[in-house]
Amino acid sequence: MSDAPLHRLYLHYSELPYSLRVLYTAVLLVLGVAYLFAGIYLFYTYSGKDGNPLTLSYEDVVIAYSGSGKDSRLESALRGAMRTMLPAEEITPIITWVREGADRARYEQAIKPMLDKRCLTCHDGSNPHLANLNGYDNLRKVTERDTGAGVFTLVRVSHIHFFGISFVFFILGTIFSHAYVRPVWFKCAVVALPFISLTLDISSWYFTKLYHPFAWVVIISGVVMALSFAYMWVVSMYQLWFSPTPIVVIRRQGGDTPPVG
Structure with missing residues (x-):
């Protein structure tokens, strides 16, 4: 763990008023449930295209964006x-x-x-x-050969995903920014990864129509986004209510108990 000094504008959850901590908790709970339902919907939408409705496979992704070809x-x-x-x-x-x-x-x-x-x-x-x-x-x-999602359909879905998911991770990243995580570069990487993954994910929808192995980029990007979401959610919720205040934060406060409100 790095002993990098605290930024002068950094506030740990323990330094925030209870009203804001309750707000953050409520947002985390709603976002967590929403992400879970999104995952269920994603599985339901894409699984089974390869003939097996019990799995979400590489072939399912290829067929979704490039078509079955037959x-x-x-x-x-x-x-x-x-x-x-x-x-x-x-x-x-x-x-x-x-x-x-x-x-x-x-x-x-x-x-x-x-x-x-x-x-x-x-x-x-x-x-x-x-x-x-x-x-x-x-x-x-619709009885003609399946060529996957059309380009204009992808454009429509792309702008919805870019706007919607960016806002989700902006909110989650803002809450997570109050967490005490070291080294600092790792914390910054966790915050940035979802946005990088989102860009790679959506870009690969189009590339998969041209070259099927880009479906792996779609899959990996989705997994990275989910892992980033889970990490930020768990760390934020844990430090909001369950973890002790970090020593460096206590030292900065001079040992005083932070005010609540």
Whole structure:
């Protein structure tokens, strides 16, 4: 551990008023639950694209951004994120219909009633961010070969992720900045890593469409972000309420108990 002197503007959690510490704790709890739900949603969205819904694999990431190269978008969705929206006895005939050429006569007779019942509540064309399954002509577009997420879809999702996740880690990093962690360079690295990982992650979405091994960058960047979040969350929560005040902070206070409020 480094004995680097405390910065004159640094305040440890023990020097903060209780009202601010309670605020930080509430924010940490909400962010922690939100990150957990985000992880569950991420797994649910991307797992199963390779045929195994129990794992989130390299192949799942490749298919998500570059496409399967053989299956249609409709098949990939029915095997992945949408697999729980229809019973298995309805998914199989839809996939068979797609692979046999997706003819209009069979669509009108057998496929349309299933889609009208199961899918059109969300996929009726009213939401521009969801595939339109309303009518044969619209459905034909998603029975073509799966090429992964479109560039403009990635652009839309990219700016949402950049803004949203940056704010999350700015808030978490601000709270974590009050933690006593040495050496200082390690603390700075932990604060910076999520932003570097976020940039690499989102950039690699596009590169994966061109060169599949960039999917590993997506995976590793996501893991690094999660580990950084977990470390800052645990250290902040522990030092907020459970750890003793560091000796160097006590010395700076002259041994006095800090005021509360």
